[in-house]
Amino acid sequence: MTARTGASSVAARARRLVLAAATVAGALGILTVAAPATAGLPGAYVNPLTADAPDPTVVSSGGVYYAFTTGGNGGHIQLFTSSDLSHWTRAPWPGALTQEPSWAEPGLEWAPSVAQFGSTWVMYYATFDITTQTECISIATSPSVGGPYHDTSSGPFVCQPGHSGDLDPAVYTGPDGASYLMWKSNPGLFSPSAQIWSQRLAPSGLAFAPGRGAVPLLRQDQGWETTIENPQMVSADGRDYLFYSGGFWMDSSYAIGYALCAGPTGPCTKPYDHPVVRSAGSVVGPGGNWAFSDSSGQWWMAYAAWTAGAVGYPGGARSLRIDPLCFVAGGGPGPGDPVVVGPTTTAQSLSPSCPAVDPNGQYRLVASDGGLFAYGGAPFDGSTGGQSLPAPVVGAATDPATGGYWEVGLAGHVYPFGAPFDGQAAGLVHSFVTGIAATPDGGGYWEVGADGSVYAFGDAAYLGGMAGTPLNSPIIAIAATPDGGGYWLVAADGGIFAFGDAGYFGSMGGRPLNQRIVGMAAMPDGGGYYLVAADGGIFAFGDAPFRGSTGGMTLNRPIVGMATEGAGGGYWLVAADGGVFAYGSAPFLGSTGGTTLNRPVVAMTPG
Numbered sequence: 292m293t294a295r296t297g298a299s300s301v302a303a304r305a306r307r308l309v310l311a312a313a314t315v316a317g318a319l320g321i322l323t324v325a326a327p328a329t330a331g332l333p334g335a336y337v338n339p340l341t342a343d344a345p346d347p348t349v350v351s352s353g354g355v356y357y358a359f360t361t362g363g364n365g366g367h368i369q370l371f372t373s374s375d376l377s378h379w380t381r382a383p384w385p386g387a388l389t390q391e392p393s394w395a396e397p398g399l400e401w402a403p404s405v406a407q408f409g410s411t412w413v414m415y416y417a418t419f420d421i422t423t424q425t426e427c428i429s430i431a432t433s434p435s436v437g438g439p440y441h442d443t444s445s446g447p448f449v450c451q452p453g454h455s456g457d458l459d460p461a462v463y464t465g466p467d468g469a470s471y472l473m474w475k476s477n478p479g480l481f482s483p484s485a486q487i488w489s490q491r492l493a494p495s496g497l498a499f500a501p502g503r504g505a506v507p508l509l510r511q512d513q514g515w516e517t518t519i520e521n522p523q524m525v526s527a528d529g530r531d532y533l534f535y536s537g538g539f540w541m542d543s544s545y546a547i548g549y550a551l552c553a554g555p556t557g558p559c560t561k562p563y564d565h566p567v568v569r570s571a572g573s574v575v576g577p578g579g580n581w582a583f584s585d586s587s588g589q590w591w592m593a594y595a596a597w598t599a600g601a602v603g604y605p606g607g608a609r610s611l612r613i614d615p616l617c618f619v620a621g622g623g624p625g626p627g628d629p630v631v632v633g634p635t636t637t638a639q640s641l642s643p644s645c646p647a648v649d650p651n652g653q654y655r656l657v658a659s660d661g662g663l664f665a666y667g668g669a670p671f672d673g674s675t676g677g678q679s680l681p682a683p684v685v686g687a688a689t690d691p692a693t694g695g696y697w698e699v700g701l702a703g704h705v706y707p708f709g710a711p712f713d714g715q716a717a718g719l720v721h722s723f724v725t726g727i728a729a730t731p732d733g734g735g736y737w738e739v740g741a742d743g744s745v746y747a748f749g750d751a752a753y754l755g756g757m758a759g760t761p762l763n764s765p766i767i768a769i770a771a772t773p774d775g776g777g778y779w780l781v782a783a784d785g786g787i788f789a790f791g792d793a794g795y796f797g798s799m800g801g802r803p804l805n806q807r808i809v810g811m812a813a814m815p816d817g818g819g820y821y822l823v824a825a826d827g828g829i830f831a832f833g834d835a836p837f838r839g840s841t842g843g844m845t846l847n848r849p850i851v852g853m854a855t856e857g858a859g860g861g862y863w864l865v866a867a868d869g870g871v872f873a874y875g876s877a878p879f880l881g882s883t884g885g886t887t888l889n890r891p892v893v894a895m896t897p898g
Contacts, residue, residue, distance in 0.1 A: 331642030339610030361401040390441035406462035408496035417458035426456035463524040536578035545576035572774030574634040590616040617645035653898020660890040667880035669898025672709030692733025699727040713749030741765035754791035796833030810852040825849040838875035
């Protein structure tokens with residue numbers, strides 16, 4: 292978390308009061324994945340775990356988990372403990388650090404990182420140097436993990452006034468036993484020169500290794516980042532991942548990204564041009580990431596986030612949260628891509644099952660006879676292909692809870708495969724059904740008719756429709772918001788109709804089109820959407836970035852639909868012959884282009 296450098300200790304105290312109001316930090320944009328429980332720890336957890344606990348570092352010792360966080364109680368570093376990752380208790384004031392150095396602004400402490408070196412536990416943390424008026428890093432020690440920690444230093448451990456100070460320290464210990472301190476240099480909240488650094492520590496952890504200077508690992512170089520901070524490196528599956536936070540910690544732009552590194556001194560590369568954990572539903576501004584493993588070996592991502600409706604200080608709090616962290620294959624640069632199963636706000640098992648394949652690298656195509664084609668490891672659970680149907684299939688939706696899917700027919704019939712049947716609009720429809728969308732928890736779905744009628748089933752709430760309202764063009768698709776509290780309808784002329792908490796970000800209604808709109812896909816954060824025309828022209832609204840199109844290309848068959856890659860970094864278009872066109876970080880995994888089909892493809896859905 293960034294703390295602004297003040298011109299005086301008065302400014303530092305003002306910053307401390309903001310910090311004291313509340314905090315906890317947390318995509319990975321988080322990618323959204325559903326996973327059934329299998330093996331691991333007993334019990335369940337519900338986010339948020341506790342309020343006002345930013346920048347968590349979680350370590351375990353003697354069967355107890357210790358979460359050190361930025362303080363909301365007088366500015367002191369907080370300590371929370373848990374024996375089950377479900378129930379957390381805050382240590383009494385003044386927290387873990389009870390002796391501050393004389394050179395630092397009293398009570399101005401944040402972003403702790405704790406590691407054990409021999410019989411000594413060492414806390415690295417950010418504070419404010421009164422003499423240089425700069426944010427710097429200091430160290431405190433304790434014979435026990437729970438403290439109290441004492442800082443008897445005569446000056447900062449790391450302090451680079453030429454880089455406008457340093458903060459957000461984190462310790463990485465590699466497979467060879469060597470430890471490194473990583474941190475962020477702070478050239479300003481919105482400066483393009485923010486950097487992540489690494490320097491090898493001496494075996495004691497109380498000094499840097501002789502002859503080892505600081506090495507820059509990452510620079511701020513992507514539009515979503517605004518700044519980069521909260522570095523943490525972990526080794527998993529033979530790879531070194533450097534997680535970091537970017538954006539502004541006080542709003543929904545805050546998110547988590549990652550880089551792949553050749554080692555603790557780099558070089559490091561960013562596989563994506565977007566975060567992998569981001570705001571979703573009621574979870575706003577996840578950041579301050581910390582990955583750790585539990586006693587069963589399962590990885591978790593601890594983070595903090597605001598709750599929608601209470602964002603910012605005063606009044607809001609960045610609450611402590613955890614969700615499973617999985618390293619899975621597919622969809623990215625290679626085996627071991629990180630996926631956070633969340634963000635979640637309902638009861639979740641502490642024994643999660645990680646997906647075998649990254650669901651952001653999967654898709655399915657569905658034909659008008661219900662034939663289904665699955666790619667990228669997306670499971671095939673059956674189809675209506677070869678069956679006698681009362682009307683052609685017009686669309687499909689993936690069940691986020693099971694990984695199964697529903698096909699929907701023109702007359703409103705719903706055909707579930709690996710997904711529950713919650714009802715159908717057949718016999719109720721006033722016009723032809725043109726699309727289907729699932730709720731985020733897989734507990735229901737909506738069907739939409741060409742006249743704008745909306746039919747809600749399961750836990751899908753009816754939030755309005757366009758039935759009875761004169762339309763310039765028929766409705767051709769429906770898309771849901773990430774929290775299930777709203778949906779969009781899109782017409783063939785590109786008109787957009789927003790209901791519930793779905794935001795209106797613009798449309799093509801009333802504007803000239805080369806060809807009619809045939810599909811729509813929403814961004815994972817609900818902050819934007821895409822429309823696609825039959826010629827593959829893409830129209831991006833809100834925070835949806837344009838990444839390419841087939842507009843202007845000669846196509847064998849027209850485009851009939853599209854889907855977004857789960858982290859929002861790309862999208863796929865599909866043509867009636869099953870040809871697939873991939874853009875951004877959405878991988879091409881195969882198609883039926885060039886294959887003789889019994890019936891044309893009519894839609895696609897992510898796996």
